[in-house]
Amino acid sequence: xxxxxxxxxxxxxxxxVSEITVSRVVxxxxxxxxxxxxxxxxxxxxxxxxxxxxAGTLASSASLFIGVILPSMHNIVFPxxxxxxxxxxxxxxxxxxxxxSEYDREKEQEILSSLLAWxxxxxxxxxxxxxxxxxxxxxxxxxxxxxxxxxxxDPVDLVVGFSHRQAGYDSGRHLIAKGxxxxxxxxxxxxxxxxxxxRYEGLVAALxxxxxxxxxxxxxxxxxxxTGGAEMLPRLLAAADIDAAxxxxxxxxxxxxxxxxxxxxxxxxxxxxxxxxxxxxxxxxPMPLSTVRSNRFEIGRIAAGRIIAEPRxxxxxxxxxxxxxxxxxxxx
Amino acid sequence: xxxxxxxxxxxxxxxxVSEITVSRVVxxxxxxxxxxxxxxxxxxxxxxxxxxxxAGTLASSASLFIGVILPSMHNIVFPxxxxxxxxxxxxxxxxxxxxxSEYDREKEQEILSSLLAWxxxxxxxxxxxxxxxxxxxxxxxxxxxxxxxxxxxDPVDLVVGFSHRQAGYDSGRHLIAKGxxxxxxxxxxxxxxxxxxxRYEGLVAALxxxxxxxxxxxxxxxxxxxTGGAEMLPRLLAAADIDAAxxxxxxxxxxxxxxxxxxxxxxxxxxxxxxxxxxxxxxxxPMPLSTVRSNRFEIGRIAAGRIIAEPRxxxxxxxxxxxxxxxxxxxx
DNA sequence: GAAAAATATGTTAGCGCTGTCATTCGACCT
DNA sequence: AGGTCGAATGACAGCGCTAACATATTTTTC
Numbered sequence: 001x002x003x004x005x006x007x008x009x010x011x012x013x014x015x016x017v018s019e020i021t022v023s024r025v026v027x028x029x030x031x032x033x034x035x036x037x038x039x040x041x042x043x044x045x046x047x048x049x050x051x052x053x054x055a056g057t058l059a060s061s062a063s064l065f066i067g068v069i070l071p072s073m074h075n076i077v078f079p080x081x082x083x084x085x086x087x088x089x090x091x092x093x094x095x096x097x098x099x100x101s102e103y104d105r106e107k108e109q110e111i112l113s114s115l116l117a118w119x120x121x122x123x124x125x126x127x128x129x130x131x132x133x134x135x136x137x138x139x140x141x142x143x144x145x146x147x148x149x150x151x152x153x154d155p156v157d158l159v160v161g162f163s164h165r166q167a168g169y170d171s172g173r174h175l176i177a178k179g180x181x182x183x184x185x186x187x188x189x190x191x192x193x194x195x196x197x198x199r200y201e202g203l204v205a206a207l208x209x210x211x212x213x214x215x216x217x218x219x220x221x222x223x224x225x226x227t228g229g230a231e232m233l234p235r236l237l238a239a240a241d242i243d244a245a246x247x248x249x250x251x252x253x254x255x256x257x258x259x260x261x262x263x264x265x266x267x268x269x270x271x272x273x274x275x276x277x278x279x280x281x282x283x284x285x286p287m288p289l290s291t292v293r294s295n296r297f298e299i300g301r302i303a304a305g306r307i308i309a310e311p312r313x314x315x316x317x318x319x320x321x322x323x324x325x326x327x328x329x330x331x332x
Numbered sequence: 333x334x335x336x337x338x339x340x341x342x343x344x345x346x347x348x349v350s351e352i353t354v355s356r357v358v359x360x361x362x363x364x365x366x367x368x369x370x371x372x373x374x375x376x377x378x379x380x381x382x383x384x385x386x387a388g389t390l391a392s393s394a395s396l397f398i399g400v401i402l403p404s405m406h407n408i409v410f411p412x413x414x415x416x417x418x419x420x421x422x423x424x425x426x427x428x429x430x431x432x433s434e435y436d437r438e439k440e441q442e443i444l445s446s447l448l449a450w451x452x453x454x455x456x457x458x459x460x461x462x463x464x465x466x467x468x469x470x471x472x473x474x475x476x477x478x479x480x481x482x483x484x485x486d487p488v489d490l491v492v493g494f495s496h497r498q499a500g501y502d503s504g505r506h507l508i509a510k511g512x513x514x515x516x517x518x519x520x521x522x523x524x525x526x527x528x529x530x531r532y533e534g535l536v537a538a539l540x541x542x543x544x545x546x547x548x549x550x551x552x553x554x555x556x557x558x559t560g561g562a563e564m565l566p567r568l569l570a571a572a573d574i575d576a577a578x579x580x581x582x583x584x585x586x587x588x589x590x591x592x593x594x595x596x597x598x599x600x601x602x603x604x605x606x607x608x609x610x611x612x613x614x615x616x617x618p619m620p621l622s623t624v625r626s627n628r629f630e631i632g633r634i635a636a637g638r639i640i641a642e643p644r645x646x647x648x649x650x651x652x653x654x655x656x657x658x659x660x661x662x663x664x
Numbered sequence: 665g666a667a668a669a670a671t672a673t674g675t676t677a678g679c680g681c682t683g684t685c686a687t688t689c690g691a692c693c694t
Numbered sequence: 695a696g697g698t699c700g701a702a703t704g705a706c707a708g709c710g711c712t713a714a715c716a717t718a719t720t721t722t723t724c
Contacts, residue, residue: 007680018704023682031701048472053449054389055680058709063386073418079411086405086432095446098430100418114427117385140380226616255616261593262618281613284558284587286594339710350674355712363671387710390679 006047015043026051057119066307067115068096069125071103074223075251077277077296084300092308103192109134116141122307128153129194144313146303150195155317160303162324167292168199171246171274172206174326180244180272183207184236185217187248188224196248199276203246216240224248229255244272244332250282250291257285272332290329295322338379347375358383389451398639399447400428401457403435406555407583409609409628413480416632424640435524441466448473454639460485461526476645478635482527487649492635494656499624500531503578503606504538506658512576512604515539516568517549519580520556528580531608535578548572556580561587576604576664582614582623589617604664622661627654
C-alpha cells in the first residue's frame, strides 16, 4: 500500500503530462491524442489512482449527486421508486444520495439541509407536503426539484405522479358500479401519509355522489402491514354490516384477505376487498386482489430521466401524469 | 435569491469574526463563547448559509460518507438491511451512499470504484463474493470495510452476519427431526446469489448425513418472487413424490403456500413448506410459515454502529455473528 | 503574584481538482 | 509565403473549507 494516496499530480508526473491533461482523460473531455490517452491510462493503472470527487465538485462547483428523499423503507413501494431512479440514472455519472424521512416533515427538512450541503444537481422528493422552510430551501436551491407520487399541491419545479384523490374517487366509482353499497374503510395512522388521506377523501366523495357514506372505518396504529390488515378487518366487520372493505393499501388488503381465509368468509360474494398499489403479493394470492396499479417504478425512472434530459431548472413548472389503472382482480 | 451563494467568508464578515470561528460553530467543535455562537448563528440564519461539504471534505480529507453496496432492491430484504444502517447511523453525521449491484460482481466493482471517489470513511457491502479487483480495492482503501450477511469467506475487515451454510444445514435437520424424508427444493437463478447456494449445500449435507438426498429440485429463471414459487411448486410435485418442499426464501415459499391453497393440498399433513428469511408476509399468512429468521435489520444496524464506534480499521479482522433462528411456524 | 492551564479566537497554508485563457504546432488554404 | 484554423496541451488561479499552529485573554494553582 502506498504511503499516501496518489493524486492527479502523481499521475501527471508519471505520464509526463500536465495535470489538466490527466483530468481531461479521466473525464473524457476535450481532445486528447490517442497516444497520450494511453500513457495516462497506464499511469493511472500503475498507481491505482482514484479521483477525488470532493475536489472535483469543489473546483467545478457541480457535484454529480441527486438528493433523494423518500418517506419510508418499511414496505416495497419506495424501494421500487428507488429502483426506478437507479434505472433512470443508469449509464449517467449521477449518483443518488438517499435520505429517509419516516413520513416526518421536520425530518425531511433536516435531511434536505444536509443533502444540500453536498451541492446536489437535483433533488427528488416524494410528495408535496413540505414545511415552509423545506419549500423555501427547495425553491432557493436553484437546482432541479422533482416531487414524486402525487400531483396535487403547488409544484416547485417538476411533479411526476398522479392524483391520489382521483384514484380514491375511481376506486369508489368502481365499487359502486359493481353494486356494493355498504362500504367500510381500513386505514393506518395517516397524520403523516397525506396521500393516503387524499385517496380516502376521493373515496368518500365518490360515495357522497351516490348519497352514500362510509359504513364504518378503522385505523391501525403505526405503519401499515399485512398483519395490521388481518387484525383490523374483524374490527371493521364488528362495527358495521358491510359488503366491501377498502384498504389503505395492498399490504393491509392482503392481510384482510388472509383473515377472510381463516375466518371462512367468502371473498367477493360475502365481502369484497379493495387495495391500493398493485403490489406483486396482491396479484399472487389465490384470488388476485382488486386494486389500483400505481406505476411506482416508472415514476422513479421518469423523474431521473427528466433530470438527465434537462439538468437546469426551467422557468415553468410542469406536471407529468404517470396515471394509474384499476386492476379488476377477483376480490371486488 | 442572492446572486451568489453565501460562503463561510460572508457569514464571518457579517458576524464580525474570522472564518475558522464560523467553521467551529457550524461543526460544533472547539470552545466558542456563547455570545459569539449566537452572533454567528444569527448571521447564518440571515444569509441562509448552507455549508459546502465538498469543500469541507477536501480540506479535512475526511468525508462523512459511508459507501453501501447492496445486491438488490427487488424484495424487502435489502431495504430492511438499509433501514438498519440508517437506524444505526441516526444521530451521527454520517450519510450512506448507496449503490445497487443487481447481484453482479462486475457491477459491484464499478460501483465501488465510483463510491471510493467520494472518499468514504467506510464501505458496507453485502456478501463476501467479490472480484479480485474489488477485494484489492477494499483492502487498499484503508477505510473500514464491513461485509454483511454471510460469515463464510475471507474477511477484509469486519463481517456481520451468520453462516448461511449452517442455516441451510439446520433447516435440513429440522425437517428430518419432524419426520420428513422425501424432500424437494425450489430455488431460483443462483449463479449470482452465493448465499442461496450455501444454504442449499448445507441442506444437502444435512440430508446426506441421514443417507438421504433431495428427491427433486426445480429452479425459476430470474429473481425469486411469490409468483415464481406458486408456479414452480407444481413442477416440483410432478417431478417426485415428496413430503416437504424447501424454498430458497420466503417469497417463493409463500407462493408455494398459495399454490397449495388453490390446489387443495393440505399443508403440513400432505406437504410441508419451509422458507428462509422470516419475512412479515410469511408470518401473516393463515398458517405461519416455517422458516429461518435472519435478523436483517439488526445486521445493518450493527454494521453501522460498529463503524461509528471504531471509525479506523483495526489490525485484526473480526466476525460478528448475528445468528438466526428456526421459526417453528405451522407449515413444517 | 507569577507560572501554569484553560478558554477563545485568529493566521496561514493548503486539500485536489477544474475553468479560463494561453500557447504550440501542423494542416490547409489562397 | 503568409495567414487561418483546429487539435493538442499547458500555466495559473481559485473553488470553500479546515488542520495546525499561534496569539490573546482569563482563570486556576500553589
